[in-house]
Amino acid sequence: MKKGLISFLALLAPVFAFADEAKINGADTAWMIVATAFVMLMTPAGLALFYGGLTRKKNVLNTMGMSLIAFAVGTLVWVVAGYSIAFGAGDFIGTGKIMLAGITDKSVHETIPELLFVAFQGTFAAIAVAIASGSMIERVKFSTFTVFAALWILVVYAPVTHWAWGGGSSLNFGEMDFAGGTVVHINAGIAGFVVAMILGKRKDLGKTAMKPFSPILVVLGSALLWFGWFGFNAGSEVASDGVAANAFLVTNVAASLGVIGWLIVEYIVYKKATLVGGASGAVAGLVAITPASGSADVMGAIIIGVVGGALGFIGVSKIKGMFKVDDSLDAFWVHGLVGIWGSIATALFIAPYLMPENFNLGTQIVAQLKAIGLTIVYSGIMTAVVYFISALVTGGGRVDEESELRGLDETTHGEEAINL
Numbered sequence: 001m002k003k004g005l006i007s008f009l010a011l012l013a014p015v016f017a018f019a020d021e022a023k024i025n026g027a028d029t030a031w032m033i034v035a036t037a038f039v040m041l042m043t044p045a046g047l048a049l050f051y052g053g054l055t056r057k058k059n060v061l062n063t064m065g066m067s068l069i070a071f072a073v074g075t076l077v078w079v080v081a082g083y084s085i086a087f088g089a090g091d092f093i094g095t096g097k098i099m100l101a102g103i104t105d106k107s108v109h110e111t112i113p114e115l116l117f118v119a120f121q122g123t124f125a126a127i128a129v130a131i132a133s134g135s136m137i138e139r140v141k142f143s144t145f146t147v148f149a150a151l152w153i154l155v156v157y158a159p160v161t162h163w164a165w166g167g168g169s170s171l172n173f174g175e176m177d178f179a180g181g182t183v184v185h186i187n188a189g190i191a192g193f194v195v196a197m198i199l200g201k202r203k204d205l206g207k208t209a210m211k212p213f214s215p216i217l218v219v220l221g222s223a224l225l226w227f228g229w230f231g232f233n234a235g236s237e238v239a240s241d242g243v244a245a246n247a248f249l250v251t252n253v254a255a256s257l258g259v260i261g262w263l264i265v266e267y268i269v270y271k272k273a274t275l276v277g278g279a280s281g282a283v284a285g286l287v288a289i290t291p292a293s294g295s296a297d298v299m300g301a302i303i304i305g306v307v308g309g310a311l312g313f314i315g316v317s318k319i320k321g322m323f324k325v326d327d328s329l330d331a332f333w334v335h336g337l338v339g340i341w342g343s344i345a346t347a348l349f350i351a352p353y354l355m356p357e358n359f360n361l362g363t364q365i366v367a368q369l370k371a372i373g374l375t376i377v378y379s380g381i382m383t384a385v386v387y388f389i390s391a392l393v394t395g396g397g398r399v400d401e402e403s404e405l406r407g408l409d410e411t412t413h414g415e416e417a418i419n420l
Contacts, residue, residue: 025111031240032112032120038231039123043071043130046228050221050279051134052417053214054329058407059138060213060417063329066133066142070149074126077150082125083118085158087166094162110238120235121161124180125153128188132383134329135192138202139404142412144397148390152191156382160187160375175371176364178247179236181291181343182375189336190376191383193327198387199397201326203404213417215276222279226255229286233293246354247293251286254293254305258285261309269317277313284312284334288342292349300349307345308338343368 048067055063074082081098088094097103100118107114129149136145163171164183177183204210212218233251237244262281263273288308289301296304315333327333347364350356391397398404403411410416 022108023111024108024113025239028111028239029113029116031244032116032235032238035231035235036116036120036123038228039120039127039235040071040228042225042228042232043123043127044068046221046224047127047130048221049217050225050283051137051329053217053219053221054134054212054276055137056210056407057213057417058409060409061413061415062142062408063133063137065413066137066145067130069142069146070130070133071126073146073149074129074153075122077153078122078125079118082153082158083121085154086121086125086161088162089167090162091168091170092162093159093168094166112238117238120238124184124232125157125161128157128180128184129153129191131185131188131331131335132192132195134331135196135327136199137328138408139199139328139398140195141394141397141399142408143394144387144390147393148195148387151386151390152383155386156191156379157183157187160378163374164371171374173370173374174364174367175343176295176346176368177291177343177371178294178346179233179290181287181339181346182371185287185290185335185339186343186372186375187379189332189334189339190379193325193332193336194380194383195387196327196332197325198384199326202328203401205326212276215274215279218276219279222282226282226286229255229290233290237294243294243354246297246351250296250298250301251289251293253298253301254289254308255282255285257302257305258282258288258309258312261285261306261311262313263309265310265313266317269313280312280316280330280334281309284308284338287312287335287338288345290339291343292346295346295351295354296349297351297354300345300351304342304345304349308341311341312338340372343372 044067048064051067052060052064079100084095084097085093088097103114105113105115109117129152133145161183162168164175164177229251230248234244234248237247259278259281262277262284266277267273285305285308288304292304312334315337316330320327320333347361347368387397399408
């Protein structure tokens with residue numbers, strides 16, 4: 001009898017061993033392929049149209065080109081070294097996965113192929129540096145930005161990602177950042193602000209009208225960003241489950257309330273509700289909910305979104321003027337400032353059904369503030385270093401005055417946004 005039982009258990013041993021191994025889940029993998037495609041759409045399409053519509057006619061193509069080159073260069077440096085720094089083994093920075101060493105079609109991250117996780121995270125790196133481009137447009141050299149994009153992802157973005165998501169325990173304060181409040185938005189907002197401060201103001205700022213090239217493109221771009229953001233937030237669960245569904249829903253709610261919050265305050269101040277304002281409010285609402293999308297419920301999303309939209313408008317229309325920094329397309333005010341609100345709000349608005357065990361509000365707020373402070377300090381200092389290196393490599397970071405006044409579409413690319 002004993003021998004029979006032992007033989008039976010021996011036969012089951014491989015089954016138990018296999019059950020302990022990480023396995024690829026088909027549903028999770030299918031969802032993450034779709035989510036990755038959603039996020040990819042955000043940079044060379046959504047953000048390019050949104051930023052291109054906001055800039056002036058003479059710089060539309062140059063502005064859109066920065067989103068395009070950010071995605072192309074970002075993808076390259078991510079697979080070469082960025083992923084290794086962000087998600088490799090190590091404390092301060094990750095190592096061991098240069099050129100995706102050791103990763104094959106059989107490698108698994110949670111329940112999806114690791115190669116798919118590499119692609120998904122690479123789209124985050126690309127859009128982060130593209131967001132920062134909005135602060136420096138109309139005066140930075142295209143070549144300088146190209147070098148800057150590559151270095152910034154490696155030196156700034158990837159280490160911050162490692163501390164938040166990749167296992168860098170010494171600089172992980174227990175922050176809750178589901179989809180990139182500090183990693184993407186505060187990080188990119190600070191980077192853009194620092195470069196704008198170094199570059200100085202545009203030559204014709206305050207001397208000529210700086211109306212958006214096309215509010216139509218702004219609205220279309222914001223709609224594509226909104227669409228892609230479902231992959232950005234719900235995809236960050238890396239599974240097709242209830243948390244992903246929650247993230248999907250609250251993302252939509254917060255974006256809608258961002259529109260409402262921005263337009264209400266805009267109407268109170270200016271007695272007009274503009275479509276550019278509404279589109280910007282949608283982006284502000286999306287930024288605000290990003291870190292909380294895996295933990296907030298609908299009521300939390302309503303508050304986070306409406307405050308995010310209102311705060312974005314106040315930042316752009318009132319606070320920005322106090323700093324005297326020419327943040328061309330308000331990347332810091334919509335992404336950095338609103339991202340700070342979203343990170344703090346993550347601790348304040350946790351759904352009871354998603355609250356971690358032993359949750360303590362005071363402790364969590366301190367953790368959020370520490371992560372915000374670290375990101376601001378590190379990104380601010382290292383972005384300046386990266387910019388000066390990029391400017392040195394390309395023979396100066398700012399275009400000459402004639403090119404700036406004529407427009408970078410013509411002088412840099414030899415093209416026009418509209419050929420009539």
